[in-house]
Amino acid sequence: MxxxxxxxxxxxxxxxxxxxxxxxxxxxxxxxxxxxxxxxxxxxxxxxxxxxxxxxxxxxxxxxxxxxxxxxxxxxxxxxxxxxxxxxxxxxxxxxxxxxxxxxxxxxxxxxxxxxxxxxxxxxxxxxxxxxxxxxxxxxxxxxxxxEGDRKLIELQHIINHALKRTTPGSALIPPLKKDNTSLSSLLNDGFSGINIFNYIATIGRTEFKMVCSTTRKIEDTFSVSSLANINPEFDKEHLKWMDTNCKEN
Structure with missing residues (x-):
């Protein structure tokens, strides 16, 4: 270690x-x-x-x-x-x-x-x-x-706290993913930012891709709710919606 x-x-x-x-x-x-x-x-x-x-x-x-x-x-x-x-x-x-x-x-x-x-x-x-x-x-x-060694992960904790209505400083509940047929394209069509979809997933620590990835194409290549379903994930659009509003793309 x-x-x-x-x-x-x-x-x-x-x-x-x-x-x-x-x-x-x-x-x-x-x-x-x-x-x-x-x-x-x-x-x-x-x-x-x-x-x-x-x-x-x-x-x-x-x-x-x-x-x-x-x-x-x-x-x-x-x-x-x-x-x-x-x-x-x-x-x-x-x-x-x-x-x-x-x-x-x-x-x-x-x-x-x-x-x-x-x-x-x-x-x-x-x-x-x-x-x-x-x-x-x-x-x-x-x-x-x-x-993952990315300072952005630490910064996102504050956003996640608020999204989950947690006011306790220094703590973060990691939002889960729901088992459904949500796809990257459907989320993009709903108006969600591609990088914030990526950040939401990566913060959970479920996937192999890194947070340094910043293009929608790279996200699309690796994003798969079906591949996450075997570990009983949950996806909550309300949490993503708050993050999408408050975590702007650079």
Whole structure:
């Protein structure tokens, strides 16, 4: 498990990064895994070295090359699996791995049936980072979602909060997709923005395409409600409608 720290002038962002790092560290320890920190700031790397925190300083985003030795060990131990045909890896999730005692939050029980729209599902999508969402009112975990490393995902959380009438700062409920015959063309015909349809789907963490994709054609090539139906998704046009109104295309 690899957590990347980026330089930032935002205290809130750094605090959030620290929360994510702590959560990832505890998650790795409770699942017999290994945790490494990658930093893009040499000064931060030097400070971590001084206090004995193992870290990697690199601006190379090919994390699998950097942690090749660790990755190989985890594969041999059955804690990582290699997806056929490429160099992506994913953690095989089992019911046992979704329940563990967190040193800060206490016992965390993640019901696979209840949390189908989180990253902790068997979708074979490679993940090397978690985005830990907490309720700031009571400091309870609300969701654990895949973090694709795109700052836009973090920005969209505020929009999603409002769309779902959640006013709690710092927490986000990920909108689900309904099992119906909704298609990209029908949504576009209804006047929805192509990029916001894409953002809505990508934020859920259900699909393999990345949020950096910005053309309607690329969205159309990969968008398929039918392919999502086997994991019981739900689609709510009201949520998308609010996002479409408030998240303008750049």
């Amino acid at each position: 690899l957590k990347t720290f980026f330089s930032s002038n935002s205290d809130d962002l750094m605090i959030n990064d620290l929360r994510v790092a702590i959560f990832n560290l505890l998650f790795a320890k409770n699942n017999d895994g290994e945790f490494m920190i990658k930093v893009t700031n040499k000064d931060l790397s030097d400070k971590l070295d001084k206090i004995g925190v193992k870290n990697i300083f690199s601006q190379n985003e090919n994390t699998y090359d950097i942690v090749a030795e660790t990755t190989s060990k985890l594969i041999k131990r059955g804690l990582l699996e290699k997806k056929d045909g490429n160099n992506f890896y994913f953690t095989p999730d089992t019911k046992e791995r979704l329940t563990f005692k967190d040193a800060i939050l206490g016992e965390i029980i993640i019901d696979p049936e209840k949390f189908k729209n989180t990253l902790l599902i068997k979708d074979n999508i490679p993940t090397d980072d978690f985005l830990f969402i907490e309720d700031c009112y009571n400091n309870q975990t609300t969701h654990i979602i895949r973090n």
